[in-house]
Amino acid sequence: MNLTERVNQFFTVIGGLTAFSIRFFAEVFRPPYEISEIRKHMDELGVKTFSIVSVTGFILGLVLGMQTQPVLARFGAEMFLPGTIALSVIRELGPVLTALIFAGRVGSGIGAELGSMRVTEQIDAMEVSAVDPFRYLVVTRVIATTLMLPLLTIYVDFIALIGGYIAVIITQNLTFAYYIQLVLEAVRFSDVIPGVTKTFVFGFIVGIVGSYLGFNATKGTEGVGKASTTAVVISSLLIILFDMILVRLTLIIFPD
Amino acid sequence: MIKVENLCKRFGNLVVLNGVSFEVPEGQTLVILGRSGTGKSVLLKCIVRLLEPDAGKIFIDGKNILELSNKELNELRKEIGFLFQSSALYDSMSVRENLAFPLIRHTNFNDKEIETKVKEMLRLVGLEDAIDKMPSELSGGMRKRIGLARALILHPKIMLYDEPTTGLDPVTSKEISKLILDMQKEFKMTNIVVTHDMVVALSTADKILLLESGNFIFAGTPDELTISDIDIAQKFLSSKLD
Numbered sequence: 001m002n003l004t005e006r007v008n009q010f011f012t013v014i015g016g017l018t019a020f021s022i023r024f025f026a027e028v029f030r031p032p033y034e035i036s037e038i039r040k041h042m043d044e045l046g047v048k049t050f051s052i053v054s055v056t057g058f059i060l061g062l063v064l065g066m067q068t069q070p071v072l073a074r075f076g077a078e079m080f081l082p083g084t085i086a087l088s089v090i091r092e093l094g095p096v097l098t099a100l101i102f103a104g105r106v107g108s109g110i111g112a113e114l115g116s117m118r119v120t121e122q123i124d125a126m127e128v129s130a131v132d133p134f135r136y137l138v139v140t141r142v143i144a145t146t147l148m149l150p151l152l153t154i155y156v157d158f159i160a161l162i163g164g165y166i167a168v169i170i171t172q173n174l175t176f177a178y179y180i181q182l183v184l185e186a187v188r189f190s191d192v193i194p195g196v197t198k199t200f201v202f203g204f205i206v207g208i209v210g211s212y213l214g215f216n217a218t219k220g221t222e223g224v225g226k227a228s229t230t231a232v233v234i235s236s237l238l239i240i241l242f243d244m245i246l247v248r249l250t251l252i253i254f255p256d
Numbered sequence: 257m258i259k260v261e262n263l264c265k266r267f268g269n270l271v272v273l274n275g276v277s278f279e280v281p282e283g284q285t286l287v288i289l290g291r292s293g294t295g296k297s298v299l300l301k302c303i304v305r306l307l308e309p310d311a312g313k314i315f316i317d318g319k320n321i322l323e324l325s326n327k328e329l330n331e332l333r334k335e336i337g338f339l340f341q342s343s344a345l346y347d348s349m350s351v352r353e354n355l356a357f358p359l360i361r362h363t364n365f366n367d368k369e370i371e372t373k374v375k376e377m378l379r380l381v382g383l384e385d386a387i388d389k390m391p392s393e394l395s396g397g398m399r400k401r402i403g404l405a406r407a408l409i410l411h412p413k414i415m416l417y418d419e420p421t422t423g424l425d426p427v428t429s430k431e432i433s434k435l436i437l438d439m440q441k442e443f444k445m446t447n448i449v450v451t452h453d454m455v456v457a458l459s460t461a462d463k464i465l466l467l468e469s470g471n472f473i474f475a476g477t478p479d480e481l482t483i484s485d486i487d488i489a490q491k492f493l494s495s496k497l498d
Contacts, residue, residue: 116347125344128304129358129410130330 013213013234020138020212027132027139034140041144046152049105053098053156060097061160064088065167078172082179083186085164090187090195094157096243099202102149103235107210110141111231114214115224123215138215142207149203150196157195190254198246202239209235257282257446258303258414263312265298272298274470275312280463285440285447287457289492290467296450297341299467300418303448304336305329316414334362337407337445341419343399345391345406351378352387355406362410377405380442381435397428401435408439415439417449421456433459454492458482466492 065085072078114137117123126133165179174182213227213234258280265273272295280286290296301307303314305321314321316332324332345354355374359365365373378384381401391399400420407415420436421429433456440447440460451457457464458478466474466481466489474486481489 113348120347121340121342121344122346124301124306125338125340125346127306128333128336128338129361130333131357131361132330 013230016216017209017212017234020215021208023134024139024142024208027135028143030135032135034136037136037140038143038147041141042148045106045144045148048109049102049152052105053101053152054159056097056101057094057156057159058163060093060156061085061089061163061165062167063163064093064160065164066170069167069171073171079182080186081168081172082164082174082182085167086161086183086187087191089160089164090157091191092195092243092247094160095153095195095199095202096239098153098156099149099199099206099239100236102145102152102203103206103239104232106145107206107231107235108228110145110207110210111214111217112224112228114138114141114211115217115227116214118215118217119220119223134215138211141211142204145207145210146200146203149206150199153196153199194246194250194254198243198250201242201246205238205242206235209238257284257317258448259313259315260299260303261313261315263299263302263314264310265295265302265307266310271470273302273309276467276471278465278472278475280446280448282446283444284462285436285449285460287449287451287461287464288467289451289454289457289464291452291488294467295470296452296467297418300338300416300448300450303416304333304338334410335413337410337412337415339400339403339407339415339417339420341422343391343403345394345399345402347391349391350387351383351389351391351394351402354391354402355409358406358410373409377409378402380408380439381405396423397425397431400424400432404435404439408443411443413445415443415445415447417447417451419451419453420449421451421453426455429453429455430459432456436460452492454495457492 065081068084068088069078069081072081072084114123117137123133123137126136161183165176168174168179210231213231217223217227219226260279261277262275263273263277264271264275276299278286288296288299298307302309303321309322319332321329321332346357349357352374355377356370359370359373375384375387378387381404383398383401383405386394386398386402391402394402417436421432424432436447436449436456437460439445447460449456449460458481461478464474464476464478464481465472466486468488474481474484474489476484482493484490
């Protein structure tokens with residue numbers, strides 16, 4: 001594939017994704033709301049990602065603490081270690097890292113699942129039986145990812161703080177209660193809310209990209225594999241891109 | 257019941273259907289016969305608007321389905337059963353859930369009534385024991401039967417079969433042909449069967465159309481087909497003897 005074809009394909013995907021997102025917002029507020037399907041998907045997403053985000057979150061906090069401690073020690077500011085860990089995790093690392101893991105685990109799964117349904121005519125079967133597959137398969141999954149990622153991020157933030165505490169007690173004699181007190185003193189409302197809010201956007205990106213690529217998969221099993229891997233690549237890129245935009249927006253809304 | 261007029265469909269430069277027209281009276285079975293890749297499945301998918309034709313009209317019960325709104329189309333689709341070439345069973349659902357799915361979506365039956373209906377349909381296709389199995393645990397023939405049971409569970413007035421015996425051995429193919437006839441006796445539907453299997457065509461059809469190069473080159477009864485001197489018809493008949 002030459003450069004022109006690649007650029008053409010990139011803009012085709014972006015255009016298709018935009019149209020797909022517009023369709024999502026047009027459908028999402030119309031009944032029936034498929035609550036049981038949304039709950040089922042949220043359960044599945046939670047089970048799928050719980051263990052991997054737990055381990056990653058803990059190690060994130062631990063490594064962050066171990067890396068930051070000597071730097072702060074150089075300036076005699078070791079007492080700021082809990083606050084530094086908390087702010088790094090809550091403002092940036094927790095949301096972005098969780099979203100990237102979520103894209104790898106869940107985005108690829110949605111792409112493969114819907115892609116497989118497309119190439120084996122299951123989506124056609126649903127349409128012929130007078131059930132709107134977009135509402136039943138796409139809207140429910142995108143709502144589930146949009147709601148689930150913020151919950152997972154809050155959990156990862158918490159686990160990372162525990163990891164951070166382990167890093168702190170390697171060099172300092174600090175009780176957990178005092179550690180938490182230092183964390184709470186450092187973290188403000190304006191740190192927590194933007195950090196969690198942007199994960200709604202990241203969750204939406206993972207759901208809509210995976211669904212779009214799976215829903216429009218072609219060419220049999222090759223198409224399913226492509227939908228799955230492309231979902232991870234595109235959603236990871238979009239997460240980083242939107243993170244940059246949202247961080248800028250946050251700094252405008254909360255300038256201090 | 258079903259009337260198609262001058263239907264055209266192309267994919268890029270490839271003309272698949274070039275102005276085909278036909279009619280299926282109520283309660284009759286029309287078989288559309290043709291080699292692989294001649295557009296039989298495309299025609300069937302146009303009839304339920306899974307594909308949009310480029311030109312032509314499709315009337316079902318006097319309504320041109322190409323002019324229906326989404327809501328009207330979905331109402332009409334509830335009266336149409338469709339057996340897909342790949343059976344298209346929902347992988348993530350058990351046989352019970354596959355059959356219950358249309359009932360949950362389109363009827364007000366309670367759980368007990370749904371269970372009764374599901375078991376009744378499974379009994380009709382001879383697979384009562386498969387109720388708790390997942391699609392991946394079923395053989396090709398069983399998948400076709402379950403697909404047929406799901407398509408028929410809302411008691412449609414029209415049944416469309418897309419290559420019902422593709423990939424099956426000759427014995428299972430005959431069983432599926434018999435099942436199509438049995439279901440026709442049971443539910444008195446209007447059927448369109450798309451196939452390249454002469455056994456299915458001759459045993460189920462009231463009328464056969466032979467599709468070649470985007471248009472019909474033969475229209476007649478099974479008996480008329482067997483005495484036809486059209487080259488492709490002869491080849492199909494000899495394939496049956498083989």
